Amino acid sequence: MPLIAITGTPGTGKTSVCRALGSEYNIINLNAVIERRGFYTGIDADRGCLIADLHRLAEYIRREVENSEKPVVIESHLAHLLPLQPDVAIVLRANPVVLASRLRQKGFPMRKIEENVEAEMLDVILIEAVELCHVIYELDTTNSTVSETASIIREIIDVEVRGERGADVTSRKESLRLRFRPGSINWLKYS
Ligand SMILES: Nc1ncnc2c1ncn2[C@@H]1O[C@H](COP(=O)(O)OP(=O)(O)OP(=O)(O)O)[C@@H](O)[C@H]1O
Ligand SMILES: [Mg+2]
Numbered sequence: 001m002p003l004i005a006i007t008g009t010p011g012t013g014k015t016s017v018c019r020a021l022g023s024e025y026n027i028i029n030l031n032a033v034i035e036r037r038g039f040y041t042g043i044d045a046d047r048g049c050l051i052a053d054l055h056r057l058a059e060y061i062r063r064e065v066e067n068s069e070k071p072v073v074i075e076s077h078l079a080h081l082l083p084l085q086p087d088v089a090i091v092l093r094a095n096p097v098v099l100a101s102r103l104r105q106k107g108f109p110m111r112k113i114e115e116n117v118e119a120e121m122l123d124v125i126l127i128e129a130v131e132l133c134h135v136i137y138e139l140d141t142t143n144s145t146v147s148e149t150a151s152i153i154r155e156i157i158d159v160e161v162r163g164e165r166g167a168d169v170t171s172r173k174e175s176l177r178l179r180f181r182p183g184s185i186n187w188l189k190y191s
Pocket of ligand 2: 014015016
């Protein structure tokens with residue numbers, strides 16, 4: 001089955017969008033799997049988070065992809081880092097000002113908010129994804145609803161991995177790739 005990775009700075013909306021994607025996909029929250037199955041090598045006391053064992057996690061996902069009856073969607077800010085090439089990587093973005101308020105609502109401490117806002121401003125996850133993944137889309141969630149973002153993602157999955165062919169699919173794919181090409185968002189020019 002195809003593998004779709006949905007990544008992005010915390011608060012950009014990965015989990016919310018995946019909830020809206022629905023039961024057509026086998027959706028896996030990597031952070032939950034890391035915790036539940038013990039796929040970590042230690043605890044980062046400074047940052048208060050687990051240090052993921054990406055190799056064991058990738059093995060687990062590889063088996064899921066082999067056995068799944070639906071396309072597998074992995075979601076996490078680590079989804080692009082697995083030693084496993086996804087068919088498509090989708091990087092969610094959010095304007096840093098909006099991101100800060102989403103993270104406040106999520107109850108993140110100030111230090112974590114600042115760290116994530118800075119990472120979003122500097123395109124940290126996008127740059128990593130561009131270095132590691134072959135097919136990348138970049139989606140701005142700032143001014144759209146969760147369900148609008150989910151619809152675009154469904155369309156992307158359709159044209160990239162559904163295996164449909166024909167001139168119509170090719171031209172839809174070209175226009176989606178152009179509209180959501182990586183590098184089209186630059187927060188620094190607004191600040
Ligand atoms: N277009 C959008 N797409 C996704 N989320 C949106 C959108 N617009 C607003 N939001 C809001 O942004 C918040 C995103 O939180 P969410 O927990 O889904 O982020 P996340 O990327 O999964 O973060 P984390 O990495 O911490 O798990 C939610 O409150 C959601 O309702
Ligand atoms: Mg989440």
